[in-house]
Amino acid sequence: MTVQNVSFLGLGVMGYPMAGHLANAGYTVTVYNRTTAKAQAWCEEYAGHAAATVAEAVAQADIVFMCVGNDDDVRSVTAQVLQTLPSGATLVDHTTASAELARELEQTCAQQNIAFIDAPVSGGQAGAQNGQLTVMAGGDESAFAKVLPVINSYARHAQRLGPAGSGQLAKMMNQICIAGIVQGLAEALHFGQQAGLDCEQVIQVISKGAAQSWQMDNRATTMLANQYDFGFAVDWMRKDLSIALEEARRNGSTLALTALVDQYYADVQK
Amino acid sequence: MTVQNVSFLGLGVMGYPMAGHLANAGYTVTVYNRTTAKAQAWCEEYAGHAAATVAEAVAQADIVFMCVGNDDDVRSVTAQVLQTLPSGATLVDHTTASAELARELEQTCAQQNIAFIDAPVSGGQAGAQNGQLTVMAGGDESAFAKVLPVINSYARHAQRLGPAGSGQLAKMMNQICIAGIVQGLAEALHFGQQAGLDCEQVIQVISKGAAQSWQMDNRATTMLANQYDFGFAVDWMRKDLSIALEEARRNGSTLALTALVDQYYADVQK
Amino acid sequence: MTVQNVSFLGLGVMGYPMAGHLANAGYTVTVYNRTTAKAQAWCEEYAGHAAATVAEAVAQADIVFMCVGNDDDVRSVTAQVLQTLPSGATLVDHTTASAELARELEQTCAQQNIAFIDAPVSGGQAGAQNGQLTVMAGGDESAFAKVLPVINSYARHAQRLGPAGSGQLAKMMNQICIAGIVQGLAEALHFGQQAGLDCEQVIQVISKGAAQSWQMDNRATTMLANQYDFGFAVDWMRKDLSIALEEARRNGSTLALTALVDQYYADVQK
Amino acid sequence: MTVQNVSFLGLGVMGYPMAGHLANAGYTVTVYNRTTAKAQAWCEEYAGHAAATVAEAVAQADIVFMCVGNDDDVRSVTAQVLQTLPSGATLVDHTTASAELARELEQTCAQQNIAFIDAPVSGGQAGAQNGQLTVMAGGDESAFAKVLPVINSYARHAQRLGPAGSGQLAKMMNQICIAGIVQGLAEALHFGQQAGLDCEQVIQVISKGAAQSWQMDNRATTMLANQYDFGFAVDWMRKDLSIALEEARRNGSTLALTALVDQYYADVQK
Ligand SMILES: NC(=O)C1=CN([C@@H]2O[C@H](COP(=O)(O)OP(=O)(O)OC[C@H]3O[C@@H](n4cnc5c(N)ncnc54)[C@H](OP(=O)(O)O)[C@@H]3O)[C@@H](O)[C@H]2O)C=CC1
Ligand SMILES: NC(=O)C1=CN([C@@H]2O[C@H](COP(=O)(O)OP(=O)(O)OC[C@H]3O[C@@H](n4cnc5c(N)ncnc54)[C@H](OP(=O)(O)O)[C@@H]3O)[C@@H](O)[C@H]2O)C=CC1
Ligand SMILES: NC(=O)C1=CN([C@@H]2O[C@H](COP(=O)(O)OP(=O)(O)OC[C@H]3O[C@@H](n4cnc5c(N)ncnc54)[C@H](OP(=O)(O)O)[C@@H]3O)[C@@H](O)[C@H]2O)C=CC1
Secondary structure, three states, rough: OOOOEEEOOOOOEEEHHHHHHHHHHHEEEEOOOOHHHHHHHHHHHHEEEEEOHHHHHHHHOOEEOOOOOOOHHHHEEEEHHHHHOOOOEEEOOOOOOOHHHHHHHHHHHOOOOOEEOOOEOHHHHHEHHHHHHHHEOOOOHHHHHHHHHHHHHOOOEEEEOOOOOOOHHHHHHHHHHHHHHHHHHHHHHHHHHOOOHHHHHHHHOOOOOOOOOOOHHHHHHHHHHHHOOOOOHHHHHHHHHHHHHHHHHHHOOOOOEEEHHHHHHHHHOO | OOOEEEEEEOOOOOOOHHHHHHOOOOEEEEEEEOHHHHHHHHHHHHOOOOOOHHHHHOOOOOOOEEEEOOOHHHHHHHHHHHOOOOOOEEEEEEOOOOHHHHHHHHHHHHHOOEEEEOOOOOHHHHHHOOEEEEEEEEOOHHHHHHHHHHHHHOOEEEEEEOOHHHHHHHHHHHHHHHHHHHHHHHHHHHHHHHHHOHHHHHHHHOOOOOOEHHHHHHHHHHHHHHOHHHOOHHHHHHHHHHHHHHHHHHHHHOHHHHHHHHHHHHHOOO | OOOOOEEOOOOOOOOOHHHHHHHHHOOEEEEEEHHHHHHHHHHHHHHOEEOOOOOHHHHOOOOOOOOOOHHHHHHHHHHHHHOOOOOOEEEEEEEOOOHHHOOOOOOHHHHOOOEEEEEEEOHHHHHHHHHEEEEEEOOOOOHHHHHHHHOOEEEEEEEEOOOHHHHHHHHHHHHHHHHHHHHHHHHHHHHHHHHOOHHHHHHHHOOOOOEEHHHHHHHHHHHHHHHOOOOOOOHHHHHHHHHHHHHHHHHHHOOOHHHHHHHHHHHHHH | OOOEEEEEEEEOOHHHHHHHHHHHHHHEEEEOOOOHHHHHHHEEEEHOOOOOOOOHHHHOOOOOEEEEOOHHHHHHHHHHHHOOOOOOOEEEOOOOOOHHHHHHHHHHHOOOOEEEOOOOOOOOHHHHOOEEEEEEEEHHHHEEEEHHHHOOOOOEEEEEEOOOOOHHHHHHHHHHHHHHHHHHHHHHHHHHHHHOOHHHHHHHOOOOOOOOOOOHHHHHHHHHHHOOOOOOOOHHHHHHHHHHHHHHHHOOOOOHHHHHHHHHHHHOOO
């Protein structure tokens, strides 16, 4: 079977350009966005059309993609999807959400013979726009194989990492790493400024060695310019760390640094 | 003036290969090591000769390099150096030590018309062996210009970052960054193992994006194999963080994550 | 109206003796426990009788007390209570649970003209047995006035602290304080032992001053005997801190120490 | 031998009233203060006279008391004391300082047949004024027995806790406990305010139970009034925690909460 019809639900910062790449790649794209204006704007920019409801948007789809906010949003949108999505189709969720939700929705979808893939992304807004996202996926192997070429429209690298929820768990590992990196970098820059160093110059030197990180290469200058706007959405980061801490509570891991960083973000949010 | 005679004091894990690169580069090298056996071994491997005392080792030197343990060691060795080092020479300290010490020793040396450069390194044992160290320097600009070509025998990149102490302060920034990166990575791997993920595979995927770091690229596999041997000397790391925390106390910066990581190392040391 | 009939749901470590005090105080007590054996044991020890279901237990009640496990437990038991509890009655929840749940259940109960009081307790098993509990309550003022004399059967001090949820919020403050106190005490004892001090003697001296706490007076000796069994149920403490951290996320407070202590308990749980 | 002549060095917030109690108890008191004006004021308030130098102040003393700032101050004042203090006398140091210093000074003093007692205090300015301090002492047993009745002029409770340094180590335990208590209390109050509770009322209730502490009883109201002035000298507290963290580094204990609280104080200091 060749995939023809795809739907994209949620045209936010991430979803809008992702859906655009699908259209550019030649798929027949139906989009849906809760706030209608964004869907209309999208239709003016890309080939494809907008549906008035989720149910209408997915009624003919082979694959449905979604990128909304949090667990509650995913659950609510999925309920609407399941009203009309044909048996045999696949639902791919790009939202960063809990692993538990992924396991739950895989079960629910299975009852209608629909495959569910959790597929959170990293790469930020720039990655979505340039079609250079990293996609971490969980779920059935053959279902993933079917969606992979389509996902590659906007991904530099997409990989299945295990059963349902594995994509979300991998994204949690990603965010835990970032929490440590960004906080270490923030403290180093704060320290350097207090010490009267030329931090730009120091970063140039130390980024050649064992202290190097993607964040240092790409964010240190921004952070120096305005130390408290961390160059990413603090609200999303807190949501993500909250999901990771919740999962850690369940699987018995100790995440002291992550818990502490999460509390710093509480201060930053104010 | 062309530099001919150089001395190297402290043939430890770092100093031994560094002094070797100087010999290989054609300098006339005199080495000194407290424990004589190491100096003898060095003389068998490289062209150069060993002196019985620090005073003897530096009596004819244009430049003296030293790489010993901590502040106390540097202070004690420097006192011996100043007994015989000729006026006009330069003393380069590659030890990771405090910025205060560097400022103090620059003053002391100046009284004998000797330039002092603090020049801690990063790159580890491998960097020392391959001559690929990064050198962060502080001190007088022309003194640094004089020693730079010699340092380049074992450095991939050496840079002066400001007045006396600036090299040490830059190294502190380096270690603060590493503290956050390594702890975040350790927590992510611990979490991934508790979650039952194939961590190698996840690391391969996420190292393509915003969670990437030198530590992830070079240490994650080792850490997975034996999570609590961090692939570097915990004792050195604690010494370095202690120096940074002490300096932070002085310059009024807040290093909560660094302080916490330092305490974890206390547990690891046991 | 004079209160005659009271029901007690959940005869655990806390509920069993609390219900006993009600019987001893002369109230007509009907108890219910999911595991029947405990209810039978209770009936042999106290005047009162056991019901086979929640619905049966509360069908004639003026006041229903409940002390179960967590939010989910409270929600499930309340649903059963509302099947038969007469209009005009009051439901008092002694479980440590979330403030949100209290607000939600107050609304639900109000639809059947039933008052809901959140009333978590402190004082532990000993307090329950000796009738010396502290009760922190939230909810309607006149409803609280009605139940107060009955609660006094097992409370040294019971107080309403505001609208629905206020009891739970006060209990969270209580647990946050305890988290800091116990962790500080644990670190001090650990430090003292490493320093080779006679910790019992030191505690006797410092408990006379600004370092004094109920925990020091009552728990230090136990902690010294076996430092890692903290003399209270670590699982309950983690649940309570989790509730507090969740609420903090909602109300925008930063609880760094609490978050850190919660992570230590993660280690202790292993 | 009956003690007649005592000297008090350092008439700061603590020393001034302590020396006053000695005078009121009938001892012949000679005081010294670096800033002369304070010594003069003291002489106008109490019976006793002021000396112009440390050496003069202690030349006839049986016991010398000192309460100055930090390790460096104690070392410098002690050097002056040893110029004239007669053999057979005792030097009691009430400064909060390191245990290492106490061990070092006991040795130095012993060479002149002078006993050295480390005797840091708790109880704050109020305790000093009311003569209700707690004194934690280390050093020789018979030397302590000799000074105890004199110390009781201003102490509610004074106790020897072991050899030289033990008083300082006990004081560190005291400060570690306080660090946890105060931070827990601060977070609880912050949380309560964000939650819209009447915190005064909640504190009244929870101070009856397991969350009680001297700090809660005596400082909560002040902290509520002005959350960031902690009712004690943050600078002293940081000095004390720094001493404890340094000692922990030496004796191999892990003080994560203490390290974190110390960093918060860094923020408060700004
Ligand atoms: N932004 C980033 O850098 C990254 C974000 N992510 C994750 O991707 C997800 C989306 O992020 P982003 O695009 O930035 O978010 P936006 O807030 O920009 O977009 C969210 C989208 O979801 C829709 N939506 C939310 N809730 C519902 C609902 N209940 N029913 C229907 N539609 C809903 C919104 O509709 P409407 O327009 O009507 O509000 C909007 O289209 C999040 O989980 C985020 O954590 C992952 C990596 C990077
Ligand atoms: N190892 C690493 O990966 C890195 C280390 N560093 C820093 O470099 C410095 C040296 O480290 P490393 O080479 O690993 O250490 P080693 O312990 O291997 O070597 C230390 C050297 O210093 C000498 N030494 C120490 N104290 C004295 C003293 N008081 N008088 C005379 N000689 C003394 C030792 O002599 P002896 O042989 O007699 O003991 C030895 O030659 C440290 O400051 C460390 O933090 C920086 C980057 C990486
Ligand atoms: N304040 C408090 O609540 C408590 C304090 N402590 C501890 O007690 C000690 C004293 O505290 P506090 O009285 O509050 O401090 P103050 O700053 O009020 O007083 C310090 C005293 O020491 C003198 N002094 C300091 N350095 C020297 C020096 N190098 N040579 C000679 N004299 C010196 C000062 O002299 P000058 O007047 O000339 O400056 C002054 O008399 C500290 O170690 C503190 O940590 C312990 C418990 C409670």
